Amino acid sequence: MQQIAKDFLTRCFAPGETIALLLRSECDGKMRQRVVTLEQATDVRYLNWLAYQNHHGVNLYAAANPLRSGSRRRTKESIIAVRHIYIDIDVDGDARLAALRASDGVPVPSAILSTSPGKYQALWRVEGFDFATQEDMLKRLASAFGGDPACTDCNRVLRIPGFYNWKYTPAHCVAVEYPSDATYRPADFRLPESSEFAALPLRRNTRLNGSHKDTHSEHDWAWACHELAQGKDAHKLTHLLAEHRSDKPNPLYYAQRTIDIASARQWLLEGAPLEDVITMLQVRRDAELPAAQCCARAREIATTAQRMISRKKFA
Incomplete structure (x- = not known):
C-alpha cells in the first residue's frame, strides 16, 4: 500500500x-x-x-x-x-x-x-x-x-x-x-475547441456507435479469447499481438492488457474465484513488474473482466 x-x-x-x-x-x-x-x-x-x-x-x-x-x-x-x-x-x-x-x-x-x-x-x-x-x-x-x-x-x-x-x-x-x-x-494534444467536438478521429478508424463494423481492437479481442480458449500460451500470445499491433503507441502494454483481461474473463466464466484470478495474473507478470504495482494491476484487470461479464448478464 x-x-x-x-x-x-x-x-x-x-x-x-x-x-x-x-x-x-x-x-x-x-x-x-x-x-x-x-x-x-x-x-x-x-x-x-x-x-x-x-x-x-x-x-x-x-x-x-x-x-x-x-x-x-x-x-x-x-x-x-x-x-x-x-x-x-x-x-x-x-x-x-x-x-x-x-x-x-x-x-x-x-x-x-x-x-x-x-x-x-x-x-x-x-x-x-x-x-x-x-x-x-x-x-x-x-x-x-x-x-x-x-x-x-x-x-x-x-x-x-x-x-x-x-x-x-x-x-x-x-x-x-x-x-x-x-x-x-x-x-x-490535438483537441479542437470545446464547441467543435462533433467527432474526434480515433486510432485505426475506431468508432463508438452501435452500428459499426468490427474494429482492429475488436478483432484482437476475439482472437485473444479464441486462442486462450484453445489452451495457447499467454506469454507467446502477448508477444505475437505486440508484433502485430506495432501501430499502437505502446504495443507491449496493449498486448499485455488485452491478453490478461481476456484470460481473467475466461477464468471467471470457468468459475474461478476473483481472488484466485488476481493471484494468477500476478504470477503471470511478477517477473515484469514491481511487486506492489503487479498486485494493483492484477486486481484492476480482474475487476474489469468481472464488470464486463456482469454487463453481458444484465444487458
Whole structure:
C-alpha cells in the first residue's frame, strides 16, 4: 500500500518540490491539509501515518501540481508550475476511458487511476504549459471524453493510489497503471475547441456507435479469447499481438492488457474465484513488474473482466 503511494508521488514530483496533501474524513466530511516536501511525504514514517489515517476512514488526495516553496495553502496562486494534465471520468467510465485510449487527439496517458468501480482519473506528465493553456486543455478534455467539467483548476487534487476510497462499501483500493513514461508538450494534444467536438478521429478508424463494423481492437479481442480458449500460451500470445499491433503507441502494454483481461474473463466464466484470478495474473507478470504495482494491476484487470461479464448478464 505505502510503496504504491510512494512510487506514484515520486513519479509525479521532482526531488525537493513542495506538494499539498488533502485528508478528508468520510464519516463527518472534515478536511485537513498538509503542505510538505516530496521527501517528507515519502518518508516511511509519514506514509505509515497516512496509512493509519486511511485505515480509519480518511480519504487521501494529492494536488496535481507542485506548490511554491514556503506555501501554506493549496491556492491557485501558490501553484508554481503545471506538471500534469488530467481528466476525471465519473460516468460510463469504461466506455469513456476506451474512447480516450483510442483517440488520436491525445497521447497515451502517463498514469490511469481506478478510483472506484467504473471511475477513473487519467494523468499526462507535461512541460511547456502555462496556467491558461492548461485550463483550456482541461476543459477540452472534459468536453471530448465526458469528464467532470469541475476538474479544470490548476490546484485540483487527485486520489493517491494504494489507499482505500471510503466512499463505497466495501471500500475500494485505488489502483494505478503507467501506460507511458513520456513527458508531453502542448503540441502533443490535438483537441479542437470545446464547441467543435462533433467527432474526434480515433486510432485505426475506431468508432463508438452501435452500428459499426468490427474494429482492429475488436478483432484482437476475439482472437485473444479464441486462442486462450484453445489452451495457447499467454506469454507467446502477448508477444505475437505486440508484433502485430506495432501501430499502437505502446504495443507491449496493449498486448499485455488485452491478453490478461481476456484470460481473467475466461477464468471467471470457468468459475474461478476473483481472488484466485488476481493471484494468477500476478504470477503471470511478477517477473515484469514491481511487486506492489503487479498486485494493483492484477486486481484492476480482474475487476474489469468481472464488470464486463456482469454487463453481458444484465444487458
